[in-house]
Amino acid sequence: MRHLLFITLLISYAALGQNTLTMPDNASSPKASLNSIxxxxxxxxxxxxxxxxxxxxxxxxxxxxxxxxxxxxxxxVSFYELGHIREVxxxxxxELKHFNSDLKGWETKDEVQxxxxxxxxxxxxxxxxxxxxxxxxKEVNIYAAIxxxxxxxxxxxxxxxxx
Numbered sequence: 001m002r003h004l005l006f007i008t009l010l011i012s013y014a015a016l017g018q019n020t021l022t023m024p025d026n027a028s029s030p031k032a033s034l035n036s037i038x039x040x041x042x043x044x045x046x047x048x049x050x051x052x053x054x055x056x057x058x059x060x061x062x063x064x065x066x067x068x069x070x071x072x073x074x075x076x077v078s079f080y081e082l083g084h085i086r087e088v089x090x091x092x093x094x095e096l097k098h099f100n101s102d103l104k105g106w107e108t109k110d111e112v113q114x115x116x117x118x119x120x121x122x123x124x125x126x127x128x129x130x131x132x133x134x135x136x137x138k139e140v141n142i143y144a145a146i147x148x149x150x151x152x153x154x155x156x157x158x159x160x161x162x163x
Contacts, residue, residue, distance in 0.1 A: 019131045019143035020155050021118050029091040029117040034060035036092065037085060037125045039134050041065065044160035051078060053158055055142075063087045077101040083113075092117040094127045129153070138162060 041059040045052065051073035058066045069081040080103070083096030094115040098106035107113065115127040123134040129145040140160050145153040 018155065019133070019141075019157070020129050020145040021126050021131070022145075023116055023118055023128045027118075029093075030120060031090050032087075032092045032117055032120055032125075034063070034065055034085065034087055034092070036120050037065065037132060039137075040067075040132060040140065043163040044140060045163050046158055046160040048156065048158050049073065049078070053160070055158075055160060079106075092125075092127075094130060 038060050040057045042057060044055045044057070047053060049071055051071050053069070053071055055067055055069045064084040064086045066084040067082070071078040079101065080099040081096050082099065083094070085092055085094050094117075095112050097112060100106070115130055117125070117127055119126040125132045131141075131143040133141040133143070135141060138161060142158040142160070144156050144158065146156050147153050
């Protein structure tokens with residue numbers, strides 16, 4: 001009985017740590033507009049991967065919110081991401097590309113990483129493998145499911161405060 005209780009608690013604890021979701025087969029994205037995530041607009045800074053993380057989000061304009069991300073480790077840029085969240089067919093899509101510090105792209109010229117909208121909550125917006133969470137006007141989290149060496153993925157939390 002104690003083993004069953006321990007396993008139940010362990011599963012419950014693991015579920016609490018799960019902030020990213022995957023899109024079920026044949027599911028469609030909910031209706032949404034950029035108003036659902038306009039609170040991301042601003043200049044944000046945090047720490048992750050042994051360095052400083054920075055995101056700059058423009059407010060909604062022209063059906064999109066563009067952003068830039070950079071990771072600085074030991075005073076040097078490790079990589080950049082550039083992208084946007086767009087309104088497409090009455091819903092949202094999160095799209096990005098990665099670049100080395102010299103702006104050489106990770107993806108091919110025409111390849112874009114795309115993440116469909118899964119779910120909206122009052123202070124959370126869920127895309128495939130990414131969740132944006134508003135803690136307060138002075139703090140946001142982005143959770144990302146990032147591939148690991150074993151072929152699976154692990155969830156990484158990026159905590160940001162405004163500059």
